[in-house]
Amino acid sequence: MNDAAQIRIDLDASTPVNRQIVDQIRTLLVEGALPAGADLPSVRRLATDLGVHFATVADAYRTLAEEGWLEISHGRSARVLPRRAPVAGPDAGDVFRRRLRQLVAEARSQGVAAKEIAGELASLAKGVIA
Amino acid sequence: MNDAAQIRIDLDASTPVNRQIVDQIRTLLVEGALPAGADLPSVRRLATDLGVHFATVADAYRTLAEEGWLEISHGRSARVLPRRAPVAGPDAGDVFRRRLRQLVAEARSQGVAAKEIAGELASLAKGVIA
DNA sequence: TATAGTGTTTATAAACAGTATACAGTGAGT
DNA sequence: ACTCACTGTATACTGTTTATAAACACTATA
Numbered sequence: 001m002n003d004a005a006q007i008r009i010d011l012d013a014s015t016p017v018n019r020q021i022v023d024q025i026r027t028l029l030v031e032g033a034l035p036a037g038a039d040l041p042s043v044r045r046l047a048t049d050l051g052v053h054f055a056t057v058a059d060a061y062r063t064l065a066e067e068g069w070l071e072i073s074h075g076r077s078a079r080v081l082p083r084r085a086p087v088a089g090p091d092a093g094d095v096f097r098r099r100l101r102q103l104v105a106e107a108r109s110q111g112v113a114a115k116e117i118a119g120e121l122a123s124l125a126k127g128v129i130a
Numbered sequence: 131m132n133d134a135a136q137i138r139i140d141l142d143a144s145t146p147v148n149r150q151i152v153d154q155i156r157t158l159l160v161e162g163a164l165p166a167g168a169d170l171p172s173v174r175r176l177a178t179d180l181g182v183h184f185a186t187v188a189d190a191y192r193t194l195a196e197e198g199w200l201e202i203s204h205g206r207s208a209r210v211l212p213r214r215a216p217v218a219g220p221d222a223g224d225v226f227r228r229r230l231r232q233l234v235a236e237a238r239s240q241g242v243a244a245k246e247i248a249g250e251l252a253s254l255a256k257g258v259i260a
Numbered sequence: 261t262a263t264a265g266t267g268t269t270t271a272t273a274a275a276c277a278g279t280a281t282a283c284a285g286t287g288a289g290t
Numbered sequence: 291a292c293t294c295a296c297t298g299t300a301t302a303c304t305g306t307t308t309a310t311a312a313a314c315a316c317t318a319t320a
Contacts, residue, residue, distance in 0.1 A: 016308060023232045030235040042266060053310050058267065067239065075266045075317030088241035096237040097250055102153045103233060104258060105160040107226040109197065111218030118255040120227055125251035128234060128244050146277060172297060183279050188298065205286030205297045 006033070009050045017052050021060035029069050029080065036082040040070065043078075136163070139180045147182050151190035159199050159210065166212040170200070173208075 007024045009017055028034045040046070043061060047054035061078050064070045068086070072078045107117055137154045139147055158164045170176070173191060177184035191208050194200045198216070202208045237247055 018308075023236070026239055027232050027235040030238050044266085054267090055311080056309060059308090061267085069239075072267070073317090074268070074315070077266060085238065085241040088243070092237065092240050092242050093246055093250075096233070096242055096247065099233055100230075100250060100254060102157050103226070103229060104254060105157040106153070107222065108160050108215065108258070109156055109199075110222050111215045112222050112226055113218070114258050116223055117226065118258045120223075120230060121251045121255035121258070124230060124234060125248040125255065128238070128248045128251070148277070174297085184298090185280085186278060189277090191298085202298070203286095204284070204299070207297060 007046075007050065009052065011051075017050075018056050018059045018063070021046075021050070021057060022063050025060065025064060026067070026069065029064075029083075034080050036080050038080045040078040040080070137176075137180065139182065141181075147180075148186050148189045148193070151180070151187060152193050155190065155194060156197070156199065159194075159213075164210050166210050168210045170208040170210070 006028060007021065009020055011017065013020065015023075025034070025040075034040070040061070041049070043054040043057040047057045050057070061070060061072055065072045065078075068083050069081060070078050071081050104117055104121075108114065136158060137151065139150055141147065143150065145153075155164070155170075164170070170191070171179070173184040173187040177187045180187070191200060191202055195202045195208075198213050199211060200208050201211050234247055234251075238244065
């Protein structure tokens with residue numbers, strides 16, 4: 001990762017910072033922006049860039065390592081592993097469906113236009129296949 | 131709400147129970163399954179149905195009341211309010227877009243097939259407009 | 261073999277989530 | 291009016307999670 005410009009933290013959000021970091025880096029990993037073999041910034045470096053404590057970043061790295069995305073070992077910097085998608089659990093699709101429904105409902109509840117939501121869903125649907 | 135069969139709590143999930151309740155009831159509200167004027171089950175009733183403490187349900191109701199969905203007052207049961215979608219904040223669309231991307235990435239990371247994800251997105255896109 | 265880099269461990273404080281229990285308002289039946 | 295069974299509320303308490311801090315240990319390299 002050249003810099004941390006692609007990650008943005010909201011300290012006022014209800015989702016905790018460690019999970020914000022995990023979610024955003026995982027997204028970059030899935031989308032291929034962080035290819036296998038790439039070095040991640042050190043926990044201290046990323047932490048100061050994001051304005052949080054480095055232990056919080058270390059925790060996020062550990063979570064991603066447990067998911068099989070990163071290789072972390074003591075004195076060396078974290079590195080992206082080659083990773084094949086695991087076989088999905090039997091209800092992973094159901095969980096996704098439910099959470100997606102809830103996310104859309106929340107956006108609608110906040111006043112996001114139905115057309116905008118639908119457009120975003122449709123365009124992302126194309127992107128996932130490509 | 132006739133019964134609580136439409137709500138399901140996962141005590142092992144990482145998202146706290148109070149938010150699970152809020153998210154699921156909000157989804158029912160947005161989708162019209164709980165129309166304005168409907169009475170919600172009492173906090174004790176729903177709590178025993180879900181297997182949690184009634185104060186947790188009360189907390190969820192309070193959150194939904196703050197969002198403008200419910201009217202709650204002391205000795206009376208909670209009631210669904212008529213509610214117009216608020217004007218969306220300037221970056222509500224951006225937040226939705228980002229969270230949607232992350233949700234899809236997480237599903238892919240867990241091995242949900244790209245075709246299944248795309249299909250779900252597309253079908254929901256149609257549903258939102260209808 | 262220093263030394264400056266890396267992640268780890270342990271401890272701490274604060275916020276959050278969930279529960280228990282006592283309280284207070286409401287309304288229907290008497 | 292009264293009462294009783296119902297409603298939500300307030301407070302206190304417990305365990306968990308989050309984020310930080312500081313001391314630690316490993317690695318690479320000059």
